Amino acid sequence: MIVQVRICIPAELSDLVVESCTQQTGTAEVAVHKGASVQPPGDVVVVHVARESVEELLEKLHVLKAQELGSIAITMPELVLSRRADLAEAAAPGDGADAMIWDEVTGRTGEDARLTWSYLAFLVLATQLAAIGIVTDSTIAIVGAMAVGPEFGPLAALAVALAQRKWKLGRSAALALGVGFPVAMLLAALTAWLSVPLGLFPANTLDTGSAVEFIYHPGPYSLIVAVLAGAAGMLSMISRRSAALIGVFISVTTVPAAGFVAVALVLGEYQKAAGSAIQLLLNLVGIVAAAVAVLVFYRVISRRLPESMARRLRSQALRAQS
Template identity: 30%
Template sequence: MLESLDQQGVDYAVFEEVGRGDFEAMVQFPVPPSGVETVMEELTNAGVRDDSYTIVLPTETVVSQRISALKERFPGLRISREELHARSEDLAPANSTFFSFLILSTIIAATGLLLDSAATIIGAMVVAPLMGPAVSASVGAVLADRQMASRGVVLQVLGLLAAIATAAVFGVVLQETILIPPGLDIQSIPQVAERTSPNVLSLFLALGSGIAGAISIMRGSGSTLVGVAIAVALVPPAATSGLGLAFGLPGVAVAGAVLVVINLLAINLSALILFYLSGFKPFDTDQRERVKASIASRIAVIGVAIAVLSLVLAGVTYASFQTASFEQQTQVELQRQFDEADIEGVELVSVTVEYEPADLILGNQPRVDVLVGIPRDLQAPPDLAQRFDDRLTEQFDRDVVVRVGFVEAQVSDDTATRASVSGSAFDRTARFDRTTRGRHA
């Protein structure tokens, strides 16, 4: 052993050891983090393995004339595979601890979703323990540790199923209390709607979280904050899926489940590729070729699954773009018609378009609500809704349903025109002429 350290130019100190075993001495030597793995391989080749203990400890400061040469010899920032293996084991806690924190974080996240509180949702992510299994599964695959890899996969799958089930039970219980109003439509809550309309950008969030998790473990920095990022990609959509089941909304449940599955796959894929490209290999050299083939097959399977699910994200992204474009173009077109008409005292107060991505996918017609301010002495056109309907249908080649509401407008002495609105856009207590002669399929 000492001869091997001399050949590698490593300083060392030898202490006599007294204990129960047959060990004769303890040897301590400083090595840069990126050189631990190489030095350990040389010592293993020298015969130091089964009959010794090896403990890797972090050091604050090393004063040595030879340490600079070692740093030049071992450039880089990544830790050794021994340290990576040990850290991955620490990140995957005992089952009781893991599921306790997971259930608590899911309840907090579900509460944040119902309250539409981003701060509460982020607070739940601090508690969520999902970073460990996501990282340990990839580390186990790269280092040929089947037990670690399988436990990481099992904890992820069971953990997410437990999160969905917890949110579902929590949602059912809340509906039997006075904590939420009866008939609450969770789809109208922005934080929930954000998770039920996933798009391709969600995939980049998951890929970035997986890469950040792998880098934080390899370089030993910021693992807590990165764990929050991974949890953000997994726990809120899982809680959304559970709430969808609780409120009897299969669309919400499926959308949340699709988002959480694709995020889970993307995190594992990015971490697996990064660990492998960083040069981590199994302890046993005989297993390296087999692990290489195994990792290639894992990457292929996960990649195909992500590609299939990405079609769903691409469809939602396209539908979101189309509905947003229709809403903007409708508002511009109606405003242009009013500007061209230039009728004194008549003002376009508001245009509201109800057209969601799900409506486009299911073939439902968009509904356009138009509120017009009109003077008291001016007769409202009885066919205005149909005229708007015909114009929009011709412009966008799409059937629509148009509703037009009228409110009294007052015109001041100057050129400014201001609508005086009493009540909501379609409040019957205002002067209201409701025309709903829209086209129906």
């Protein structure tokens, strides 16, 4: 898999960036457009490199402060027909499907970690669907709520924040979870409270629904499923296999548990509400813990830029700027 890296850089650092790109194992092509960048003024360097070599190249560019003095844009061409590209992929260590680009994962999770109106809307709608599935004993509605729920984004961002010590990202993810779930549960409780006197469902509905018993009966498998789902979800984000996320969404009971807590409290079923709250907590903790473990594993096995090379690049950059 070939990745295109586009770098806008001041002219005085252009030669150093080009040298770093051409010497990078897995580089197929390097093109330099002198004076092509107007804002900021400088050159534009376009590199085609094997995906498994991108992380090491980005580390070099970060040392040169390319993202501060200019910009770095990464795109994935759908089709690259090149003999040099084939040779570059063969020369690069590892496999592109297993390669992790930290900036990419951080960026993707950061987009989903913000407390936005659309995030709140999806979480509220998912919790309402879950509540309807609970009172009607409908597994279809509950599965639909699992698929609609947007909570994996902030959970993945929280895992990235813990693994990378990016506390700003962690605060954003915690805010999305800490505000989103209470708001969604409060609105679900309000809907349930209004539905009882309207006769939409009986007050003893939780005593007759057999399809939802798993929600308020947490057990060892609740945590096991959450751990497996968290690992699968993070792997799908790393490998850009978004289809696997659908399976993650419909395998954990975060949103159904939140909806059950709201309905059970309204109906005075406090023991069942406590059980579903524990289910919710187990799912949240299990997903984040597994995602952090996956990220730590990738960080351990990934190639890191030697400190000696980093010092040499920094000194060369300082000389070029002076």
